[in-house]
Amino acid sequence: MAIHPPETKIWWKEPIHSIEIWWVLIALVWSLIMFVMMPYWHIYGNQNLSNEAYRVDPEYFGEKVEDMVKKYTIREEGDTGIPVVAPPVGSDVFLLARLWEWYPILELKKGKEYRLHLSSMDWMHGFSLQPTNINLQVHPGYDFVVTVTPTESGKFAIICNEYCGIGHHTMAGRMYVTDK
Amino acid sequence: MSILSKSRICPETGLFFDDQAEKLIKWNAVTGVVFLLVGGLFGVLMALTRWTEVHILPADWFYLLLTAHGLDALIVWIIFFEMAVLYLASSTLLKVRLAAPKWAWLGYWLMLIGAVITNVMVLEGDSSVMFTSYPPMKAHPLFYLGIIVFAVGALIGTFCFFGTLVLAKEQKTYEGSLPLVTFGALTAAIIAVFTIASGAIILVPTLLWSLGYIAHIDPLMYKTIWWAMGHSSQQINVSAHVSVWYLIAAIVFGAKPLSEKVSRMAFLFYIFFLQLASAHHLLVEPGLSSEWKIFNTSYAMYLAVLGSMIHGLTVPGSIEAAQRKKGFNKGLFEWLRRAPWGNPVFSGMFMSLVMFGFLGGITGVIMGTEQINIIMHNTLYVPGHFHATVVAGTTLTFMAVSYFLVPVLFRRELWLPGLAKWQTYIYAIGVAGISVFMMAAGTLGVSRRHWDNNFADATLGFDYPAAAHMFLALNGISGLMAGLGGASFCIIMVGTILWGKKKSDVPASAPAPAPEPAVHQAGSAGTIAVPGTFVLALIFLGTFILYYYVNWKYLAEVWHLS
Numbered sequence: 001m002a003i004h005p006p007e008t009k010i011w012w013k014e015p016i017h018s019i020e021i022w023w024v025l026i027a028l029v030w031s032l033i034m035f036v037m038m039p040y041w042h043i044y045g046n047q048n049l050s051n052e053a054y055r056v057d058p059e060y061f062g063e064k065v066e067d068m069v070k071k072y073t074i075r076e077e078g079d080t081g082i083p084v085v086a087p088p089v090g091s092d093v094f095l096l097a098r099l100w101e102w103y104p105i106l107e108l109k110k111g112k113e114y115r116l117h118l119s120s121m122d123w124m125h126g127f128s129l130q131p132t133n134i135n136l137q138v139h140p141g142y143d144f145v146v147t148v149t150p151t152e153s154g155k156f157a158i159i160c161n162e163y164c165g166i167g168h169h170t171m172a173g174r175m176y177v178t179d180k
Numbered sequence: 181m182s183i184l185s186k187s188r189i190c191p192e193t194g195l196f197f198d199d200q201a202e203k204l205i206k207w208n209a210v211t212g213v214v215f216l217l218v219g220g221l222f223g224v225l226m227a228l229t230r231w232t233e234v235h236i237l238p239a240d241w242f243y244l245l246l247t248a249h250g251l252d253a254l255i256v257w258i259i260f261f262e263m264a265v266l267y268l269a270s271s272t273l274l275k276v277r278l279a280a281p282k283w284a285w286l287g288y289w290l291m292l293i294g295a296v297i298t299n300v301m302v303l304e305g306d307s308s309v310m311f312t313s314y315p316p317m318k319a320h321p322l323f324y325l326g327i328i329v330f331a332v333g334a335l336i337g338t339f340c341f342f343g344t345l346v347l348a349k350e351q352k353t354y355e356g357s358l359p360l361v362t363f364g365a366l367t368a369a370i371i372a373v374f375t376i377a378s379g380a381i382i383l384v385p386t387l388l389w390s391l392g393y394i395a396h397i398d399p400l401m402y403k404t405i406w407w408a409m410g411h412s413s414q415q416i417n418v419s420a421h422v423s424v425w426y427l428i429a430a431i432v433f434g435a436k437p438l439s440e441k442v443s444r445m446a447f448l449f450y451i452f453f454l455q456l457a458s459a460h461h462l463l464v465e466p467g468l469s470s471e472w473k474i475f476n477t478s479y480a481m482y483l484a485v486l487g488s489m490i491h492g493l494t495v496p497g498s499i500e501a502a503q504r505k506k507g508f509n510k511g512l513f514e515w516l517r518r519a520p521w522g523n524p525v526f527s528g529m530f531m532s533l534v535m536f537g538f539l540g541g542i543t544g545v546i547m548g549t550e551q552i553n554i555i556m557h558n559t560l561y562v563p564g565h566f567h568a569t570v571v572a573g574t575t576l577t578f579m580a581v582s583y584f585l586v587p588v589l590f591r592r593e594l595w596l597p598g599l600a601k602w603q604t605y606i607y608a609i610g611v612a613g614i615s616v617f618m619m620a621a622g623t624l625g626v627s628r629r630h631w632d633n634n635f636a637d638a639t640l641g642f643d644y645p646a647a648a649h650m651f652l653a654l655n656g657i658s659g660l661m662a663g664l665g666g667a668s669f670c671i672i673m674v675g676t677i678l679w680g681k682k683k684s685d686v687p688a689s690a691p692a693p694a695p696e697p698a699v700h701q702a703g704s705a706g707t708i709a710v711p712g713t714f715v716l717a718l719i720f721l722g723t724f725i726l727y728y729y730v731n732w733k734y735l736a737e738v739w740h741l742s
C-alpha cells in the first residue's frame with residue numbers, strides 16, 4: 001500500500017505496469033506537441049507579442065503622448081474633453097495608463113499596422129481591449145511596444161483589468177477603428 | 181525533552197500516533213478549517229457582489245474582502261492543513277516520534293500570529309492590495325510582516341518534518357524506501373523550502389520599502405520573484421493533495437500503486453521542473469523574451485504536466501486494480517460503480533481527481549500557453565481555472581481526508597453522518613459551477629478583481645454582452661451552493677469534535693490490518709489490467725486536445741499582433 005514502504009526495497013528497480021508505459025508515452029508525445037505549438041505560432045500565427053520593451057521615465061513617456069495628441073487630434077469625445085487622436089498609419093502611437101484613465105482615445109484604421117506603446121504613470125494597470133479580448137500588462141517605467149493590426153472596425157473599450165485601487169472599476173477608455 | 185514520548189496505536193486503523201504529533205495534527209487541521217470558514221464566507225459575498233443584479237458589497241469592502249479571501253483561503257487554510265499532512269506523513273506513517281515538537285509548536289504559533297496580523301491589517305482597510313500586493317501599490321508594513329512571520333512558522337514546521345524523517349531513518353522504524361505517501365509529502369516539503377526562500381527574497385525588501393528604507397521596488401522584478409513563491413506554493417498543494425489521493429486509495433481500498441517507480445518519478449518531475457512555472461504569470465509582460473517565456477511556461481516541455489497526467493492514471497488505476505482483485509470485474513467500470521460513493525472520504529477524493537484534471541489541469545495548461553494567454557490574462561478565466569485546482573483539487577481532497585482523520589484523531593464518531601454523505605457532492609457541484617461560470621465569463625472578456633460589471637461610474641462606459649451577466653448570475657448561485665457545502669463541512673467537523681459520540685478505547689476485535697500483499701506484480705502472471713482507467717485517461721486526453729485547439733481557434737480570430 002501507498003502508506004507502507006514499497007516491497008521492492010529499491011523502488012527504481014521495480015517493473016512497470018504495461019498500461020503505465022503506454023500512457024507515459026502518449027502523454028509525453030502530447031506534451032511535446034503542445035510545446036512545439038508555441039514556436040510554430042511564432043512562425044505561422046498572427047498573434048504574437050514582439051516582447052520589444054524599453055525602460056522609460058514616466059515623465060518622458062507623458063511628453064511623447066502629449067506630442068502625439070498635439071499633432072493628430074481630430075476631435076473631442078462628446079463633452080468629456082478627451083481628445084480623439086488619429087495618428088498616421090504605421091507610426092508610433094502612444095497610450096498612457098494612469099489612475100484611473102486611459103489617455104488619449106486612439107482612432108486607427110482597419111487592416112493597417114501601428115506600433116502601439118503602452119506604459120503607466122503610476123501603478124500597474126491591465127490593458128484589456130473589449131470585446132476583442134486582447135489583454136496586456138502595463139507597468140510603470142516600462143515602454144511596452146506591440147505592433148497591432150486591427151482586423152475589424154467599430155468602437156472598442158479598453159478596460160483596466162489589473163487591480164489599481166479603489167477607482168479601478170471606473171478605469172475604462174476607448175478606441176475607434178475606421179474602415180478607411 | 182524526554183526521549184521517551186507518549187504514543188498510541190489507533191485500535192481501529194492500526195495507525196501509530198505520537199502524542200505531540202497527534203496534538204499538532206489536530207491543532208493545525210482545526211485552525212486551517214477555521215480560516216477556510218472565514219475565507220469561504222468572504223468568497224460567497226464576492227460571488228454575490230459580482231452577480232450584476234445582486235451586487236451586495238460596496239466597492240471598498242469588495243476589494244478588502246477579496247484581499248482577505250485570497251490570503252485566508254489560498255494561503256492560511258491550505259498551509260495549516262498541509263502542516264497536519266506533513267506531520268501525519270512523517271510521524272504517523274513512519275511510526276516514529278516527532279522530531280523537535282517544541283519547534284513545531286513554535287512554528288504553529290508563528291503561523292497563527294502572522295495570519296492574524298495580516299488579517300487585522302487587511303480588515304482595518306488600508307491594505308486592500310490583493311494577496312499578490314504588486315508594488316508600487318503599498319500596504320501597511322505589518323501586512324508584509326504578518327506574511328513573513330507566517331512563512332517563517334511554516335518553514336520551521338517543514339524542518340520538523342525533515343527532522344522526523346531523519347529520526348525514523350536513524351531509529352530504523354521502517355525498512356527500505358519511504359512509503360509513497362511520505363515520498364509525495366517529502367516532495368511537497370522540498371518545494372516548500374524553495375517557495376519560502378523566494379518569498380523571503382521578495383517580501384523582506386518589500387517590507388523595508390513600505391517602511392521607507394528602500395526607495396524603489398521594480399514592479400516587473402517583484403512580479404517575477406513573487407510568482408516564484410506564488411506558483412511553487414501551488415505545486416506544494418498539488419504534491420500534497422496527490423499524496424492524499426494515494427493515501428485515501430490505500431485507506432479505503434487497500435490500493436497499492438501500480439508501480440512505485442512511475443508514481444515516484446512523477447513526483448520527482450514536480451521538483452525538477454516546477455520552479456520554471458512562475459513564467460505563466462508573466463506571459464503578457466513587457467521586457468521578457470519569448471524564448472524565456474516558452475521554455476519556462478511549459479516547465480521545460482511540459483514535464484511537470486506529464487507528472488500530473490501520470491498521477492491522473494496511476495491513482496484511479498491503483499483503485500481499479502484493488503477493486504478488480506476483490507472481484508468487481510464486470511465490464512470496464514464495475515469497479516467504479518461499486519465504489520463506496522456514500523463514503524465522503526472516497527466520493528470527495530474521486531470528484532476532486534476528476535475535476536482537478538478536467539477543469540483545472542486542462543485549462544491551466546491552455547491558459548499557460550504563451551500566445552493563448554493574450555485572450556485570458558487577468559480575465560475571470562483565471563480565478564475560474566484556479567478554483568478548479570485549488571478548491572476542487574486541494575480543498576475538496578483535504579475535506580475528504582478530514583472525514584477519515586478527525587474521527588480517528590479525536591476518537592469520536594462523525595456528527596451528522598447523513599449530511600456528511602451529501603456534503604462532498606453539494607460542495608463539488610458548487611465549486612464546479614463557480615469554476616466553469618467564471619471561466620465562461622472570462623472567455624467573454626469579463627475582468628477579474630473588478631467591482632462593477634456595468635461600468636456605471638466610468639466616464640467612458642462599456643457593456644459586456646448579456647451572456648456575461650448570465651454567467652455571473654450562475655456563478656453567484658453556484659457560490660451559494662459552494663458556501664452551503666463549505667459551511668456544512670465546517671459544522672460537521674466542529675460538531676464531531678465537540679459533540680460526536682465518544683468511541684470506546686477498547687481495541688476493536690480485528691487487529692490492525694497488516695500490509696496488504698501486492699495487488700499485482702507487474703510483468704508476472706498476477707498483473708491486473710486496468711482497462712477502465714485507461715479508457716478514462718483516453719477520454720481525458722481527447723477532451724484536452726479538442727479544447728486546446730478550440731482555444732487556438734479563438735486566438736486566431738483576434739487582431740493581429742506582432
Ligand code: HEM
Binds near residue numbers: 221571
Ligand atoms: C465558497 C467557496 C468559494 C467561493 C464562492 C469563491 C468565490 C470567489 C470569487 C467570486 C472570487 C473573485 C473573483 C474576482 O472577482 O476576481 C474569488 C477569488 C479567489 N478565490 Fe475564491 N471562492 C471560494 C473558495 C475559495 C477557496 C477554498 C480558495 C482557496 C483554497 C479560494 C481562492 C481564491 C483566490 C486565491 C482568489 C483570488 C483573489 C484575488 O484575485 O486576489 N477561493 N473567489
Ligand SMILES: [Cu+2]
Binds near residue numbers: 097
Ligand atoms: Cu488600472
Ligand SMILES: [Cu+2]
Binds near residue numbers: 160162163164168171
Ligand atoms: Cu485597474
